Amino acid sequence: MSAAPSETPSGCAPRTAYVLDRNDRIAAVTADWDSFALRNGGPGACAAHVVGAPLAQAISGDPVRMFMTAILMRVRASGEAESVPYRCDSDTLRRWYVMTLTPLTDGAVRVEHALEREEPGGATVRIRPAARGARGRRRCSICCRLESDAGWVDPFDAGRDGDFRVIHTVCGDCREAPMRAWRARHGPAAPPA
Numbered sequence: 001m002s003a004a005p006s007e008t009p010s011g012c013a014p015r016t017a018y019v020l021d022r023n024d025r026i027a028a029v030t031a032d033w034d035s036f037a038l039r040n041g042g043p044g045a046c047a048a049h050v051v052g053a054p055l056a057q058a059i060s061g062d063p064v065r066m067f068m069t070a071i072l073m074r075v076r077a078s079g080e081a082e083s084v085p086y087r088c089d090s091d092t093l094r095r096w097y098v099m100t101l102t103p104l105t106d107g108a109v110r111v112e113h114a115l116e117r118e119e120p121g122g123a124t125v126r127i128r129p130a131a132r133g134a135r136g137r138r139r140c141s142i143c144c145r146l147e148s149d150a151g152w153v154d155p156f157d158a159g160r161d162g163d164f165r166v167i168h169t170v171c172g173d174c175r176e177a178p179m180r181a182w183r184a185r186h187g188p189a190a191p192p193a
């Protein structure tokens with residue numbers, strides 16, 4: 001993908017990184033960062049970032065902010081890096097990313113987002129945020145699924161075009177996944193608080 005600042009809906013960069021200071025402010029970004037204008041959709045990869053700005057400003061939805069805060073707290077307390085798989089789809093592509101959070105000195109954390117693979121979704125699915133106070137489908141910012149009567153569904157699975165107004169949240173599966181991964185590494189003990 002070109003690094004042109006994108007007005008395109010597929011504006012997630014293949015690889016980006018930034019460093020958060022101990023107060024979760026963006027302290028530094030990769031050298032090519034300025035050429036990106038990342039769009040909303042992921043837990044951080046897909047939002048515009050500005051050095052000095054709080055990370056929270058770049059994340060849509062309280063549940064998504066809480067999701068990131070929990071991981072950041074654990075990474076700092078444990079001193080261990082964590083990787084979080086997520087989706088950052090465009091209108092026509094399913095795209096799988098991994099976000100890796102690595103603790104540095106003085107409470108800083110390096111956050112890297114890397115594209116692992118992508119494939120055509122087989123339809124055009126437009127996702128736009130619902131207007132403030134308006135109704136919208138809940139959409140998980142981590143797996144890109146939409147909540148429906150049948151549970152959480154991948155909008156490409158329907159095989160037809162769609163246009164959705166959404167409210168950003170984190171589904172139960174994605175909320176629990178980082179702790180499941182922690183237990184897989186460490187057993188049932190809780191991580192350091």
Ligand SMILES: [Zn+2]
Pocket residue numbers: 140141142143144145170171172173174175
């Ligand atoms: Zn999810």
